[in-house]
Amino acid sequence: MILTGKVWRYGDNIDTDVIIPARYLNTSEPKELAVHCMEDIDTTFAAQVADGDLMVAGKNFGCGSSREHAPVAIKASGIRCVIADSFARIFYRNAINIGLPLLELGADAANIGAGAVLKVDLASGTVEDTVTGRLYSAQPLPGFIRDIAVCGGLINYVKGANHE
Amino acid sequence: MSMAPKRPMTMTEKIFAAHAGLESVEPGQLVRCKIDLALGNDITAPPAIKEFERIGKPVFDKDKIVLVPDHFMPNKDIKSAGMAKTMRTFVKKHQITNYFEVGRMGIEHVLLPEQGLVAPGEIIIGADSHTCTYGAVGAFATGVGSTDLAAAMATGETWFKTPSSIRVELTGSLPRWVSGKDVILTLIGQIGVDGARYQSLEFTGAGVAGLSIADRLTIANMAIEAGAKNGIFPVDEVTNVFLTGRVKKPYQAVAADPDAVYERTVAIDLSTLTPVVALPHLPENVRPVKDVPVTLIDQVVIGSCTNGRIEDLAQAAAILDGRTVHPDVRAIVIPGTQAVYLEAMAKGYAEIFVKAGAVLSTPTCGPCLGGYMGILAAGERAVSTTNRNFRGRMGHVDSEVYLASPAVAAASAIMGRIAAPGEVMA
Numbered sequence: 001m002i003l004t005g006k007v008w009r010y011g012d013n014i015d016t017d018v019i020i021p022a023r024y025l026n027t028s029e030p031k032e033l034a035v036h037c038m039e040d041i042d043t044t045f046a047a048q049v050a051d052g053d054l055m056v057a058g059k060n061f062g063c064g065s066s067r068e069h070a071p072v073a074i075k076a077s078g079i080r081c082v083i084a085d086s087f088a089r090i091f092y093r094n095a096i097n098i099g100l101p102l103l104e105l106g107a108d109a110a111n112i113g114a115g116a117v118l119k120v121d122l123a124s125g126t127v128e129d130t131v132t133g134r135l136y137s138a139q140p141l142p143g144f145i146r147d148i149a150v151c152g153g154l155i156n157y158v159k160g161a162n163h164e
Numbered sequence: 165m166s167m168a169p170k171r172p173m174t175m176t177e178k179i180f181a182a183h184a185g186l187e188s189v190e191p192g193q194l195v196r197c198k199i200d201l202a203l204g205n206d207i208t209a210p211p212a213i214k215e216f217e218r219i220g221k222p223v224f225d226k227d228k229i230v231l232v233p234d235h236f237m238p239n240k241d242i243k244s245a246g247m248a249k250t251m252r253t254f255v256k257k258h259q260i261t262n263y264f265e266v267g268r269m270g271i272e273h274v275l276l277p278e279q280g281l282v283a284p285g286e287i288i289i290g291a292d293s294h295t296c297t298y299g300a301v302g303a304f305a306t307g308v309g310s311t312d313l314a315a316a317m318a319t320g321e322t323w324f325k326t327p328s329s330i331r332v333e334l335t336g337s338l339p340r341w342v343s344g345k346d347v348i349l350t351l352i353g354q355i356g357v358d359g360a361r362y363q364s365l366e367f368t369g370a371g372v373a374g375l376s377i378a379d380r381l382t383i384a385n386m387a388i389e390a391g392a393k394n395g396i397f398p399v400d401e402v403t404n405v406f407l408t409g410r411v412k413k414p415y416q417a418v419a420a421d422p423d424a425v426y427e428r429t430v431a432i433d434l435s436t437l438t439p440v441v442a443l444p445h446l447p448e449n450v451r452p453v454k455d456v457p458v459t460l461i462d463q464v465v466i467g468s469c470t471n472g473r474i475e476d477l478a479q480a481a482a483i484l485d486g487r488t489v490h491p492d493v494r495a496i497v498i499p500g501t502q503a504v505y506l507e508a509m510a511k512g513y514a515e516i517f518v519k520a521g522a523v524l525s526t527p528t529c530g531p532c533l534g535g536y537m538g539i540l541a542a543g544e545r546a547v548s549t550t551n552r553n554f555r556g557r558m559g560h561v562d563s564e565v566y567l568a569s570p571a572v573a574a575a576s577a578i579m580g581r582i583a584a585p586g587e588v589m590a
């Protein structure tokens with residue numbers, strides 16, 4: 001799948017408490033969560049993000065709690081893919097499990113700035129900055145993690161895998 | 165009979181191999197493992213239940229699912245009451261054995277070890293990032309998301325990428341008023357909040373024997389704050405004393421092979437440690453208390469899954485005994501479970517706290533995640549024995565949380581500023 005979208009840029013160690021503060025966790029409704037997504041570090045995001053936009057960040061994106069509400073909020077806000085230098089592990093598996101694509105780009109992530117427009121090929125892990133023309137490549141997903149992503153998330157995968 | 169030599173393994177690798185039905189595993193290997201326990205709470209279980217219903221299968225084992233309403237409990241508002249009700253309905257429908265109702269519950273990671281629900285050699289997943297706490301008793305325990313929990317409740321299995329391991333070599337013994345919290349904060353200060361990302365922190369060395377189970381639980385609890393998948397301690401005499409009479413199920417403890425391969429070793433001499441705090445807004449901003457400039461505070465929280473055990477309250481009580489909380493400070497003490505609460509009463513700590521002018525709460529996560537029971541206003545500062553000081557964690561985005569041990573928190577409550585226990589307890 002090829003995605004093209006505008007970049008929302010954040011720094012290192014973006015934690016789940018800023019992605020979706022705990023004070024809003026008395027609901028798990030994706031649309032309600034999306035309204036407060038990122039608000040503690042960026043009050044413009046929720047109002048201005050457009051369907052199809054992309055998020056790019058630095059190291060250890062999604063560190064902190066195990067709340068799946070974090071990738072759910074990002075996905076419901078319209079973001080189609082999160083690209084980062086690296087991801088915290090629970091966020092990584094949660095995003096895969098709920099069908100929010102991620103690409104781990106390593107140090108190259110630093111070259112992508114706010115407002116850039118990227119063309120992302122999820123299958124190959126190729127990322128193209130359409131303004132500068134620069135190309136980056138991320139590791140594609142390994143083994144059955146890719147199968148989970150291809151099924152659209154873990155629940156579909158489990159439903160498909162258990163026939164007894 | 166001769167066999168090919170088996171790959172030497174770390175504790176985590178051994179537990180993975182045993183649960184994946186493999187002779188051995190190595191870092192990076194994707195494995196599907198049987199699990200021994202799956203945990204959820206009032207925030208993470210409701211979405212898991214919704215996903216579970218979509219799978220359309222029964223629970224894999226009603227005795228191996230634990231559900232604890234602890235985050236916004238007793239119900240803080242109408243929405244959280246609804247989430248708790250979702251959980252309760254599920255528990256009744258599937259006859260889940262290990263559900264702990266308000267009045268019998270506690271903060272999950274204090275409760276499960278206390279109740280003997282976690283044992284060495286097990287694989288425990290929880291839809292809560294501090295599930296890694298149970299590594300203190302030699303289990304592999306890690307946090308997952310709600311969808312993972314849903315799938316595990318249906319299949320009794322989950323997937324992992326085998327982590328590489330960092331050996332944390334502990335030597336010496338802790339000085340007075342220095343505890344497990346100072347050990348883990350010091351480690352996080354050294355390696356950073358992503359210093360162990362995707363990795364296992366395996367604690368070893370002669371210093372382990374001198375650490376109580378309470379200290380080990382506190383240390384393993386915050387492995388996630390270094391980005392680790394899990395933290396794990398060897399099973400020794402101290403562990404066995406703790407488990408005896410508590411864990412009623414059979415279990416198989418593992419030990420690391422002497423020639424197991426670690427990615428690196430971090431050495432900590434416990435006898436050199438001093439009381440520390442982690443400054444806002446990351447747990448890696450660690451400084452010795454004595455190097456922190458005068459920092460006035462508005463609130464102190466003593467409790468949470470990190471420091472809500474009786475040993476933690478004992479430290480705080482020793483310091484608060486006969487003293488009073490500073491007039492400008494609200495001090496909130498939260499026993500981790502009902503049993504801790506009872507013991508705090510029996511030992512006189514409850515009276516010490518109340519006489520000192522502190523609030524003594526029913527067990528709850530409450531303020532730790534900015535839920536309720538002690539939310540900070542803009543510009544306010546708290547010293548807290550919890551585990552995260554992220555921006556807005558305990559309230560307003562312009563409030564500040566300083567992480568510390570119960571001893572430092574109690575001393576700070578009295579002084580009205582960040583203070584070392586030694587300043588109060590000459």
Ligand code: SF4
Nearest residue numbers: 294468469529532533
């Ligand atoms: S006490 Fe805090 S960190 Fe621990 S489980 Fe509760 S909210 Fe999470």
